[in-house]
Amino acid sequence: xxxxxxxxxxxxxxxxxxxxxxxxxxxxxxxxxxxxxxxxxxxxxxxxxxxxxxxxxxxxxxxxxxxxxxxxxxxxxxxxxxxxxxxxxxxxxxxxxxxxxxxxxxxxxxxxxxxxxxxxxxxxxxxxxxxxxxxxxxxxxxxxxxxxxxxxxxxxxxxxxxxxxxxxxxxxxxxxxxxxxxxxxxxxxxxxxxxxxxxxxxxxxxxxxxxxxxxxxxxxxxxxxxxxxxxxxxxxxxxxxxxxxxxxxxxxxxxxxxxxxxxxxxxxxxxxxxxxxxxxxxxxxxxxxxxxxxxxxxxxxxxxxxxxxxxxxxxxxxxxxxxxxxxxxxxxxxxxxxxxxxxxxxxxxxxx
Amino acid sequence: xxxxxxxxxxxxxxxxxxxxxxxxxxxxxxxxxxxxxxxxxxxxxxxxxxxxxxxxxxxxxxxxxxxxxxxxxxxxxxxxxxxxxxxxxxxxxxxxxxxxxxxxxxxxxxxxxxxxxxxxxxxxxxxxxxxxxxxxxxxxxxxxxxxxxxxxxxxxxxxxxxxxxxxxxxxxxxxxxxxxxxxxxxxxxxxxxxxxxxxxxxxxxxxxxxxxxxxxxxxxxxxxxxxxxxxxxxxxxxxxxxxxxxxxxxxxxxxxxxxxxxxxxxxxxxxxxxxxxxxxxxxxxxxxxxxxxxxxxxxxxxxxxxxxxxxxxxxxxxxxxxxxxxxxxxxxxxxxxxxxxx
Numbered sequence: 288x289x290x291x292x293x294x295x296x297x298x299x300x301x302x303x304x305x306x307x308x309x310x311x312x313x314x315x316x317x318x319x320x321x322x323x324x325x326x327x328x329x330x331x332x333x334x335x336x337x338x339x340x341x342x343x344x345x346x347x348x349x350x351x352x353x354x355x356x357x358x359x360x361x362x363x364x365x366x367x368x369x370x371x372x373x374x375x376x377x378x379x380x381x382x383x384x385x386x387x388x389x390x391x392x393x394x395x396x397x398x399x400x401x402x403x404x405x406x407x408x409x410x411x412x413x414x415x416x417x418x419x420x421x422x423x424x425x426x427x428x429x430x431x432x433x434x435x436x437x438x439x440x441x442x443x444x445x446x447x448x449x450x451x452x453x454x455x456x457x458x459x460x461x462x463x464x465x466x467x468x469x470x471x472x473x474x475x476x477x478x479x480x481x482x483x484x485x486x487x488x489x490x491x492x493x494x495x496x497x498x499x500x501x502x503x504x505x506x507x508x509x510x511x512x513x514x515x516x517x518x519x520x521x522x523x524x525x526x527x528x529x530x531x532x533x534x535x536x537x538x539x540x541x542x543x544x545x546x547x548x549x550x551x552x553x554x555x556x557x558x559x560x561x562x563x564x565x566x567x568x569x570x571x572x573x574x575x576x577x578x579x580x581x582x583x584x585x586x587x588x589x590x591x592x593x594x595x596x597x598x599x600x601x602x603x604x605x606x607x608x609x610x611x612x613x614x615x616x617x618x619x620x621x622x623x624x625x626x627x628x629x630x631x632x633x634x635x636x637x638x639x
Numbered sequence: 640x641x642x643x644x645x646x647x648x649x650x651x652x653x654x655x656x657x658x659x660x661x662x663x664x665x666x667x668x669x670x671x672x673x674x675x676x677x678x679x680x681x682x683x684x685x686x687x688x689x690x691x692x693x694x695x696x697x698x699x700x701x702x703x704x705x706x707x708x709x710x711x712x713x714x715x716x717x718x719x720x721x722x723x724x725x726x727x728x729x730x731x732x733x734x735x736x737x738x739x740x741x742x743x744x745x746x747x748x749x750x751x752x753x754x755x756x757x758x759x760x761x762x763x764x765x766x767x768x769x770x771x772x773x774x775x776x777x778x779x780x781x782x783x784x785x786x787x788x789x790x791x792x793x794x795x796x797x798x799x800x801x802x803x804x805x806x807x808x809x810x811x812x813x814x815x816x817x818x819x820x821x822x823x824x825x826x827x828x829x830x831x832x833x834x835x836x837x838x839x840x841x842x843x844x845x846x847x848x849x850x851x852x853x854x855x856x857x858x859x860x861x862x863x864x865x866x867x868x869x870x871x872x873x874x875x876x877x878x879x880x881x882x883x884x885x886x887x888x889x890x891x892x893x894x895x896x897x898x899x900x901x902x903x904x905x906x907x908x909x910x911x912x913x914x915x916x917x918x919x920x921x922x923x924x925x926x927x928x929x930x931x932x933x934x935x936x937x938x939x940x941x942x943x944x945x946x947x948x949x950x951x952x953x954x955x956x957x958x959x960x961x962x963x964x965x966x967x968x969x970x971x972x973x974x975x976x977x978x979x980x981x
Binding site: 340341447448449450477478479480481482483485486489504506507508510511530534544545546547548549550551552553554555556557562564565566568569 | 796825830851853909
C-alpha cells in the first residue's frame with residue numbers, strides 16, 4: 288500500500304451540533320452534539336474504519352466530510368484545499384474526487400431511472416465528455432463492478448440487493464474519485480452477498496488506487512477491510528489505531544467492551560470466553576455526560592473521569608486513546624498527562 | 640413424548656406469478672429446555688416457518704400441509720380458535736423490531752396486562768402487579784414507573800426487553816425469537832442474549848432462535864438447522880455445524896463471514912450468485928447453481944433433489960456428494976482456507 292506523507296483528507300476539531308428548537312419563535316433550547324470535535328487524517332491508498340454504536344455520530348461524520356450537511360465547527364481539508372465552508376458551486380468540481388456509497392441499495396437508487404441513467408448521471412452533472420460516449424463508459428464500469436453491461440436499460444427493481452449495491456458502487460466510481468466514503472456499505476445485504484461486496488471493494492481499491500473511509504457498526508467487517516480504525520462514542524473518537532493494535536491490544540475500556548460483546552461463532556469456547564457486559568444504553572447526545580462521556584457505563588470510572596475530560600493522546604506509536612485508565616499499556620509508553628492528577632488506577636479510591 | 644415436532648411441513652403461497660414454496664418439507668424436533676437455532680439468508684423460509692408454528696398464517700392465502708405437534712396436540716388441522724388459546728400461553732414469539740410489534744397508542748404495561756388477562760381470569764390490579772414483576776425480571780429499571788410508559792419512550796434495548804417480558808408473561812413453554820437482536824447495537828445485543836439464556840434456564844422453555852447471524856446462533860444453540868430455498872439442508876448439534884459442517888452452503892456461510900477470533904484472512908470466500916427466487920427454485924438441489932462442487936456429482940445435482948440423510952449421530956445433510964468425499968473436501972479444501980494467516 289503506497290503511503291504519501293501528505294494526507295488526502297484531514298479533519299480537525301470537526302463539530303456538528305443540531306439545534307433543538309422550541310415554541311413558535313423557534314428559540315434554540317439545546318443542541319444534539321452529534322459530532323463533537325473529532326480529528327483524523329486519511330492518507331492516500333489507505334482505509335480508515337469508523338465504528339461505533341447507533342447515535343455515536345459516525346454517519347454524521349461521513350455526511351460532514353462530503354459536505355452533505357454543514358459543519359458547525361472545525362476544519363476539513365481535502366486534497367490540500369479547505370472545503371469546510373466552501374460554496375456548493377465551488378465544491379462541485381471537487382465532488383468528482385469524493386463520492387459516497389450509501390447503506391440502503393433500495394432507497395439510494397431512483398426507481399424510475401434505468402441503470403444507464405443512474406450510473407451515467409455523474410457525467411451529465413459534471414459535464415464530462417467521454418471518448419466513446421457515455422453509454423460505453425457506463426458499460427465499462429458496470430463490467431468493472433461485476434454486472435452485465437447489457438443490463439444498461441434495466442430498472443433497479445429488476446436487481447437483487449447485492450446487485451443494487453453494485454449499481455450504487457458503479458455510480459460512485461463513474462468519475463474515478465480519489466476518496467470514497469462508504470456508509471454501512473454491506474449491512475443491508477445477506478451474509479453471502481456481504482462477502483462478495485467486501486471483496487469487490489478491496490479489488491477496486493487496489494485496481495483504482497482508491498482511499499476509503501468505511502463507516503460501519505460491524506466490528507468484524509471493519510477489521511477485515513480497514514488499515515486503521517477509529518472507535519467513536521457519543522460524538523467523540525475514543526480510540527484510534529492500526530487495525531492490529533486496536534483489535535489486538537485495545538486500550539479504551541469501551542473498545543474492550545465492544546469487542547467482547549461480538550458473538551463469536553466458536554461453540555467450544557462459548558462458555559470460557561471472558562465477557563465485559565456494559566450496563567444500560569448509550570446516553571442521549573442531547574445531554575451527554577460531562578468529562579469522559581463513557582464514565583456512566585465504565586467499570587473503571589473514578590472521580591477524575593467525571594471531572595476531567597481525557598484528551599485523545601498517543602500512548603503508543605500510532606495508537607491514540609482518550610482515557611484516564613487505559614488498558615494494555617506497555618511499560619515504556621509515556622503516561623497520559625492527566626491534568627496534574629495521579630493516574631495510577633489503584634491510588635484513587637473508587638467513588639460510588 | 641417429544642415436545643415440539645414438525646413433520647414434512649409445507650407452507651406455499653399462491654401468487655399471480657406462481658406458487659411460492661416458502662417452506663417445502665421441513666421436519667425437526669425440539670425438547671423442553673433446549674435451543675434450536677435456525678439459520679438462513681433472506682427468503683430461505685425461516686420466518687415463515689415460525690409464523691406457521693404459531694398458526695399466524697391461518698385465514699391468509701397460505702396453503703399449509705404436514706404436521707406440527709406441540710406437546711401432543713396437532714396444530715395444522717386445529718381450529719384458529721384453539722390455536723389462539725395456545726398462543727401466548729403455550730407458545731409465544733419475540734419479534735425483530737419491537738417498535739413495529741408493539742402498539743404505539745397503548746402503554747407497555749397495558750399491552751402486557753392485556754396478554755395476561757386473556758389467559759388468566761384475574762383483576763386488572765393483579766395483572767398490573769404481574770406486569771411490573773415481569774418488567775423487573777427482564778431488567779428494566781424502575782418497573783413500577785416504566786409500566787406506564789409508551790413504547791416510544793423506551794430505548795431500543797429496553798423495548799426489546801419489554802417485548803421479551805410480554806412474550807414471557809404467561810410462562811410459555813415454547814418461545815420463538817425471530818431475529819431478536821438484529822435491530823440492536825452490539826453491546827445491547829450481548830445483554831439481550833445473556834437475558835434470553837438466563838430466562839430459558841429459569842423457565843425451562845424450548846427456544847427457537849431464528850437469525851442470519853452465525854455468531855448469535857453459536858452463542859445460544861444446542862442444535863442448528865440451516866435452511867436454503869425453503870428446505871433444511873443441514874441439521875446437527877452446534878459442534879457438528881461449526882466444527883464438522885458437511886454441506887457446501889454451510890461452508891460458504893462460514894467462509895463469507897469475517898471473524899474476530901481468528902487472524903484476518905487475506906480475502907473472504909463468498910458464495911457466488913445470489914439466493915434463489917422461491918417461485919423458480921432451481922431444479923434438483925436448489926443450491927447447485929451456486930455450488931462449487933456441483934460438477935463432482937455427475938449431473939445428479941441438476942436433476943435430483945437430494946435426500947436429507949443422516950451421516951452420524953443426529954447430523955443430517957442434504958447433499959449428493961458421498962459422506963467421505965464431503966469430509967475430505969472440508970478437511971483438505973475448505974477448512975485450511977478458513978484459518979487466517981497473519
